[in-house]
Ligand SMILES: Nc1ncnc2c1ncn2[C@@H]1O[C@H](COP(=O)(O)OP(=O)(O)OP(=O)(O)O)[C@@H](O)[C@H]1O
């Protein structure tokens with residue numbers, strides 16, 4: 001029997017549901033546990049609907065504990081609310097940044113889907129752009145071009161705003177502005193303009209879900225790390241320091257996912273700075289909620305295995321399967337060798353299932369699973 005056919009007949013699934021070991025939006029349907037953390041994240045999300053302040057929330061977790069998946073969950077929960085504009089992006093870059101800090105601001109701008117806003121708000125978007133305060137005149141021109149210009153100019157404006165092109169004098173002229181976005185202060189004006197626009201469209205807050213913050217430490221040399229740290233602190237304090245009239249703006253909430261190691265380094269840097277002053281302690285002081293992921297309990301690990309086995313990825317829903325052919329001894333084994341790390345659970349199950357399919361195994365218990373894993377040198 002072919003692997004596909006076996007898995008369909010046996011499990012009612014069209015695909016090995018464990019093959020995929022990284023976080024994805026579809027896996028929100030197989031979400032388990034994290035009630036404690038969820039409560040704290042949701043409290044912040046709920047506050048954002050009537051915001052009085054900006055927020056910084058930290059999500060700390062080791063390899064495979066679910067940082068990325070948790071950010072997806074936060075973005076998904078936040079998007080249920082009309083008042084919140086959620087965006088996800090990662091700190092990790094493919095190359096060393098040419099302009100540290102600035103390039104982080106560009107990532108924020110990149111995460112705003114202007115085309116979608118155009119579609120959803122049409123006329124209101126136009127009016128809102130025109131009502132951006134005159135102090136932000138260049139931002140206004142660029143946003144107008146990003147949303148409303150004919151396609152060549154629109155592309156140029158979007159590339160410009162996202163830092164994806166080095167604008168020539170001709171480009172700037174065509175865009176109708178004088179300044180490039182080449183320092184943080186100018187970038188902050190653009191952020192202010194975007195937040196002003198979001199507010200006018202009815203968004204109370206921009207929620208930034210930022211993954212892999214630990215890359216900060218490999219991304220740039222030490223002196224430049226503090227540029228990023230200062231920038232994050234600056235986002236929390238935003239718009240303090242801007243002297244222009246930026247009108248009423250949406251608040252900013254930053255959810256930062258960081259590895260345990262990354263977090264410890266932050267704390268270390270904070271200590272080093274203690275004598276000389278620096279942005280790190282200031283950033284750590286501003287954290288509104290700090291949540292640690294850790295591993296899953298046995299109960300939730302079991303939940304995860306069962307949920308994944310019931311999920312039909314092709315149809316994007318749970319199947320009405322009668323019994324999944326594995327027993328408690330199989331769960332016990334998975335628990336023993338993974339200690340509840342979600343990535344490891346999924347990885348081990350994936351191996352067992354793949355090998356089991358190859359061999360036409362019809363029931364998974366400890367013994368069969370052990371044999372299959374040994375064969376694959378996974379045990
Ligand atoms: N609460 C959860 N419920 C269900 N599945 C989860 C949960 N948390 C994580 N997972 C699953 O575990 C796997 C690992 O999660 P994820 O990729 O988010 O970990 P991570 O901490 O971001 O890992 P890395 O350190 O490699 O970036 C993914 O397949 C994800 O879908």
Ligand SMILES: [Mg+2]
Pocket residue numbers: 023067068069211
């Ligand atoms: Mg991740």
